[in-house]
Amino acid sequence: KNEVEQSPQNLTAQEGEFITINCSYSVGISALHWLQQHPGGGIVSLFMLSSGKKKHGRLIATINIQEKHSSLHITASHPRDSAVYICAVTTGNQFYFGTGTSLTVIP
Amino acid sequence: EPEVTQTPSHQVTQMGQEVILRCVPISNHLYFYWYRQILGQKVEFLVSFYNNEISEKSEIFDDQFSVERPDGSNFTLKIRSTKLEDSAMYFCASTVGTLSYNEQFFGPGTRLTVL
Numbered sequence: 717k718n719e720v721e722q723s724p725q726n727l728t729a730q731e732g733e734f735i736t737i738n739c740s741y742s743v744g745i746s747a748l749h750w751l752q753q754h755p756g757g758g759i760v761s762l763f764m765l766s767s768g769k770k771k772h773g774r775l776i777a778t779i780n781i782q783e784k785h786s787s788l789h790i791t792a793s794h795p796r797d798s799a800v801y802i803c804a805v806t807t808g809n810q811f812y813f814g815t816g817t818s819l820t821v822i823p
Numbered sequence: 824e825p826e827v828t829q830t831p832s833h834q835v836t837q838m839g840q841e842v843i844l845r846c847v848p849i850s851n852h853l854y855f856y857w858y859r860q861i862l863g864q865k866v867e868f869l870v871s872f873y874n875n876e877i878s879e880k881s882e883i884f885d886d887q888f889s890v891e892r893p894d895g896s897n898f899t900l901k902i903r904s905t906k907l908e909d910s911a912m913y914f915c916a917s918t919v920g921t922l923s924y925n926e927q928f929f930g931p932g933t934r935l936t937v938l
Contacts, residue, residue: 747923757860757912757934760929761926761927764924808922813868815865816865
C-alpha cells in the first residue's frame, strides 16, 4: 500500500512555465515535507509544513489537511529546477515517502 | 554551513559480509535517521534514533540491522550479513527536533553494492 501518492510521475516543461506537483496521503500526519533529489542522488529539504502555505523564492507549497492533499508550485521554471521532487509525510518519528515526480525543464 | 557527512561514498562487499556505514550528523542535532533507496525505487525509512535509543523502525529494519552512536559524533548503521537485496543507496539524516516541527538535513549517501 502507498501511504503517499504523487502526480504526475514525470513532467516536462518549457523554461518559464508554471509547474504544479501534487501529493495525496492516506495517513494521519503531523507534518508534510517536500524534498528535492538532484540527479547525483543528494536530497535537500525544501519545505516542512503542517498547515497553510509557505513560499521560498520561486517555490510555493500548500497543504489542505482536511483533504489530505499538498501541492508544490514552481513559478518561472528554469532548467536548474530539473530534479526529482519527493513528498514525504511524518506521523511522528516515521517518514513515508512518495515515489517522486521527475521534472525536466527544457531551455 | 553545517552539513551531514557520510562515509564511505561507495562500499562494495561480498554477500554475507558485515558492513558498517558511518554518518556524522550536524553537531547540535538530536534526532538521527537512516533511509535507503534501492535503484529506481522510492526512498524508504529504516530507523529513527533519539537519546541513544531507537525511536521507530520500519519492517525493513530487521535483526540484520543495528544502529549505534558510539562516540557522540558518529551515527552508524551496521548490516550483519549482507544480502544481494541490500544493495541500495543509504542516506543518513538529522534534525534538531522531531520531524513534526523540523526540517531534515540529509547526508550525501553511501552506495552499497553487494556482490
